[in-house]
Amino acid sequence: MTYQGTLQLNGKQNVTVKTVGTCGKASISPGSAITGWTKYSGNIYSAPISFTPIQVSVAGTPVAAAHWPNKPWATSTSGMPSTDLNGATRVYLDNQSVIKTNTLTSNSVDTSKPFYVEGKLWMLDTAGEWAVSGGRLYVWAPDGQSPEGRVWAAANANGINADNSSGITIDSVKIFSAFNGISANTSSNLKVLNTEISNSAQDGIWASGSNGLTVSNSSVTNTRRNGIDGWYSVNGANISNTTVSNTGTVGMPSTSDAGIMFGDGANNTINNVSVTNSGYHGISVLHNRNTSVTNSTIDTACVYLNDCAGIYTGSPDKAVLTLKIDGNTVTNIKASEGIGIYLDDSANGVTVNNNKVSNTTIAINLHNAFNNVITNNTVTSSGTVHMGFGQDISGQIRNNQVTGNTFKSTNGEQTYNMQTGSNLKTFATWNNNTYTSTNTNVFARIWDGSSAGQTLSWSSWKSWSGQDGSSTMNGSR
Numbered sequence: 001m002t003y004q005g006t007l008q009l010n011g012k013q014n015v016t017v018k019t020v021g022t023c024g025k026a027s028i029s030p031g032s033a034i035t036g037w038t039k040y041s042g043n044i045y046s047a048p049i050s051f052t053p054i055q056v057s058v059a060g061t062p063v064a065a066a067h068w069p070n071k072p073w074a075t076s077t078s079g080m081p082s083t084d085l086n087g088a089t090r091v092y093l094d095n096q097s098v099i100k101t102n103t104l105t106s107n108s109v110d111t112s113k114p115f116y117v118e119g120k121l122w123m124l125d126t127a128g129e130w131a132v133s134g135g136r137l138y139v140w141a142p143d144g145q146s147p148e149g150r151v152w153a154a155a156n157a158n159g160i161n162a163d164n165s166s167g168i169t170i171d172s173v174k175i176f177s178a179f180n181g182i183s184a185n186t187s188s189n190l191k192v193l194n195t196e197i198s199n200s201a202q203d204g205i206w207a208s209g210s211n212g213l214t215v216s217n218s219s220v221t222n223t224r225r226n227g228i229d230g231w232y233s234v235n236g237a238n239i240s241n242t243t244v245s246n247t248g249t250v251g252m253p254s255t256s257d258a259g260i261m262f263g264d265g266a267n268n269t270i271n272n273v274s275v276t277n278s279g280y281h282g283i284s285v286l287h288n289r290n291t292s293v294t295n296s297t298i299d300t301a302c303v304y305l306n307d308c309a310g311i312y313t314g315s316p317d318k319a320v321l322t323l324k325i326d327g328n329t330v331t332n333i334k335a336s337e338g339i340g341i342y343l344d345d346s347a348n349g350v351t352v353n354n355n356k357v358s359n360t361t362i363a364i365n366l367h368n369a370f371n372n373v374i375t376n377n378t379v380t381s382s383g384t385v386h387m388g389f390g391q392d393i394s395g396q397i398r399n400n401q402v403t404g405n406t407f408k409s410t411n412g413e414q415t416y417n418m419q420t421g422s423n424l425k426t427f428a429t430w431n432n433n434t435y436t437s438t439n440t441n442v443f444a445r446i447w448d449g450s451s452a453g454q455t456l457s458w459s460s461w462k463s464w465s466g467q468d469g470s471s472t473m474n475g476s477r
């Protein structure tokens with residue numbers, strides 16, 4: 001049973017939307033089944049449609065707007081089989097961390113940055129693509145068979161509109177194929193319980209400016225931008241026992257920030273969540289004060305973008321974050337600058353305790369960060385280095401504590417990389433750490449920015465830094 005349309009709760013107060021009975025969760029989608037398919041060419045079928053969808057799925061799985069080339073990214077128009085581009089969308093890699101789009105208004109396309117184009121029927125040339133032309137929807141199903149009975153197309157609308165609402169409870173429903181599954185801009189005390197949100201063209205839950213959001217025992221999957229999104233600010237949110245998967249990884253690379261994206265704000269808790277397969281960050285709690293990220297699993301992030309993290313924070317205005325990152329498992333963050341836990345941009349007042357970080361490029365990275373405590377973490381299998389310290393101006397990194405951690409180097413990776421400035425020795429205090437390494441000659445790398453960088457062995461690290469007096473390497477001091 002599917003409610004077709006947007007459930008309008010805009011500005012409403014104290015409404016509960018709940019499935020009752022034993023027939024399974026009721027569904028909401030602002031779309032419709034598309035029927036009447038006829039063969040067009042090869043494996044491509046078409047059917048009449050009265051709108052241009054933002055999201056098309058076959059048998060419940062999203063297919064991609066037709067695009068060229070079929071895999072990212074193009075750097076020229078060489079090999080492009082048509083010059084018909086007017087009205088198409090250019091999707092481009094603005095830098096290693098940001099994807100942007102623009103609509104083409106002529107048949108030329110800017111090729112100065114890596115790009116693909118989408119939205120024209122001629123681009124539909126492989127399985128898993130759709131396009132609209134002349135009032136018909138064209139689909140090449142993933143299995144090449146007729147789409148009849150299997151296609152759902154959604155208009156540009158939300159599943160539930162709870163903007164400016166107060167005290168709304170969404171319990172035990174499914175929301176699929178919407179722009180935002182739930183739009184809850186500047187809402188108060190929205191509760192999303194036992195709810196499944198899938199195939200969102202923008203966000204699973206758009207909750208920017210919200211206060212008191214609760215998401216519990218729910219799932220958000222196949223979201224093109226952000227799973228749970230408090231972009232401008234989010235205050236008093238509690239996200240627990242919830243999974244967020246496939247964010248920014250549906251079809252071709254799309255503009256995406258994080259599985260859970262909290263911009264500014266305070267007093268948020270994220271506990272016992274699972275965030276898997278994110279195009280950019282797994283969880284971003286940027287400039288969030290008095291917030292905690294605990295007992296959660298972040299597996300596979302930075303799938304399409306770079307200079308990003310499993311768990312990301314920063315404090316551009318240098319306000320004390322009082323952020324707790326505790327008891328999490330962070331793994332498989334493998335882009336060229338894929339970081340497990342990233343304290344960026346003057347992050348300060350962060351406690352990173354009792355986390356397990358493995359199979360990253362850099363496990364824990366501090367950029368211009370100060371007054372942070374890094375304790376009791378277990379770090380294994382980093383691609384290049386376990387902990388990176390980088391500052392733009394001498395003195396920015398200071399007064400951090402790195403104690404009681406276990407760092408295991410199994411592939412010759414360095415434990416610390418520190419650059420640049422005259423204050424490297426006061427980046428942190430280090431002690432009571434347990435190190436193991438198969439190559440103790442490359443323990444740390446230091447660079448003051450003026451003379452040549454140095455590689456320090458375990459013993460030369462201890463004498464250079466005067467630190468780690470009670471720490472052990474391969475079982476001995």
Ligand SMILES: [Ca+2]
Nearest residue numbers: 067123124125
């Ligand atoms: Ca194509």
